[in-house]
Amino acid sequence: xxxxxxxxxxxxxxxxxxxxxxxxxxxxxxxxxxxxxxxxxxxxxxxxxxxxxxxxxxxxxxxxxxxxxxxxxxxxxxxxxxxxxxxxxxxxxxxxxxxxxxxxxxxxxxxxxxxxxxxxxxxxxxxxxxxxxxxxxxxxxxxxxxxxxxxxxxxxxxxxxxxxxxxxxxxxxxxxxxxxxxxxxxxxxxxxxxxxxxxxxxxxxxxxxxxxxxxxxxxxxxxxxxxxxxxxxxxxxxxxxxxxxxxxxxxxxxxxxxxxxxxxxxxxxxxxxxxxxxxxxxxxxxxxxxxxxxxxxxxxxxxxxxxxxxxxxxxxxxxxxxxxxxxxxxxxxxxxxxxxxxxxxxxxxxxxxxxxxxxx
Numbered sequence: 001x002x003x004x005x006x007x008x009x010x011x012x013x014x015x016x017x018x019x020x021x022x023x024x025x026x027x028x029x030x031x032x033x034x035x036x037x038x039x040x041x042x043x044x045x046x047x048x049x050x051x052x053x054x055x056x057x058x059x060x061x062x063x064x065x066x067x068x069x070x071x072x073x074x075x076x077x078x079x080x081x082x083x084x085x086x087x088x089x090x091x092x093x094x095x096x097x098x099x100x101x102x103x104x105x106x107x108x109x110x111x112x113x114x115x116x117x118x119x120x121x122x123x124x125x126x127x128x129x130x131x132x133x134x135x136x137x138x139x140x141x142x143x144x145x146x147x148x149x150x151x152x153x154x155x156x157x158x159x160x161x162x163x164x165x166x167x168x169x170x171x172x173x174x175x176x177x178x179x180x181x182x183x184x185x186x187x188x189x190x191x192x193x194x195x196x197x198x199x200x201x202x203x204x205x206x207x208x209x210x211x212x213x214x215x216x217x218x219x220x221x222x223x224x225x226x227x228x229x230x231x232x233x234x235x236x237x238x239x240x241x242x243x244x245x246x247x248x249x250x251x252x253x254x255x256x257x258x259x260x261x262x263x264x265x266x267x268x269x270x271x272x273x274x275x276x277x278x279x280x281x282x283x284x285x286x287x288x289x290x291x292x293x294x295x296x297x298x299x300x301x302x303x304x305x306x307x308x309x310x311x312x313x314x315x316x317x318x319x320x321x322x323x324x325x326x327x328x329x330x331x332x333x334x335x336x337x338x339x340x341x342x343x344x345x346x347x348x349x350x351x352x353x354x355x356x357x358x359x360x
Contacts, residue, residue: 013163041069078111
């Protein structure tokens with residue numbers, strides 16, 4: 001979907017609807033809705049995005065004090081972190097399940113620690129529920145409760161335009177936003193099937209590019225979620241029946257010991273090294289199933305040169321894979337368009353493996 005730049009950085013998506021793209025901080029896309037009665041933001045990005053957001057708003061003649069309401073698609077810090085920089089008069093709206101976590105400063109759900117963001121409780125003024133209507137004047141949003149990515153997730157549907165703001169529930173290309181703390185695959189499938197029933201002309205996700213074909217993307221996401229459910233069943237069958245999980249757990253223990261030794265020598269182990277170590281030790285590990293390796297991703301991958309690369313959802317998408325689970329600090333990736341020998345990743349593995357073969 002082509003977007004029209006209103007100025008330097010902000011993009012016009014439709015009459016009164018603008019996109020401030022997520023930045024290098026890993027923060028979400030921020031959508032500006034210029035209604036006839038109120039100006040709203042959908043999500044706020046990260047705290048460090050504030051100056052960039054203000055400069056983008058200025059391009060369309062909006063000041064930070066003009067914002068009347070912020071609507072949060074869910075409780076994760078990369079979507080709510082910018083709230084602390086907004087004026088006190090701004091009304092905050094979120095689903096009741098998200099509001100509860102935000103007001104109790106539930107970092108297990110908000111994940112501020114994963115982004116190295118200082119925690120703080122967030123007051124929510126309006127507790128939304130499925131079917132709630134928000135009328136900004138010329139722009140009317142219907143709340144669609146969409147748990148799965150997490151329990152407080154919502155999408156926002158504008159019926160006159162057939163536009164839907166999906167947060168992290170679904171991205172362009174039908175990529176799933178992953179299952180994080182409080183989410184689950186069965187709710188995810190149900191949410192996607194409900195969303196597919198809407199008349200969709202435009203889809204505006206919480207990260208990355210806008211969708212060029214929302215109906216096709218929704219179909220693909222539903223198909224992918226069904227595959228994930230099947231994979232999950234197979235995974236638990238393998239764990240419970242075949243007992244192979246014991247070997248993987250032992251591999252994680254072995255790696256943890258080695259990692260502690262590396263830290264004592266001032267070297268930080270990387271996820272890649274964890275995978276290489278487990279593969280060389282002949283553990284049943286695959287590149288596209290990082291969680292089974294017992295390695296922590298936490299949105300950072302340390303490459304062999306010692307540089308640290310922050311792994312945002314956009315970067316994951318560029319590698320051709322998607323986050324499908326994030327449980328207990330472990331992140332599971334699934335390749336969308338390629339087998340595990342994805343050429344980019346295969347080259348990356350070969351490059352980083354040279355001269356850096358882990359010792360047992």
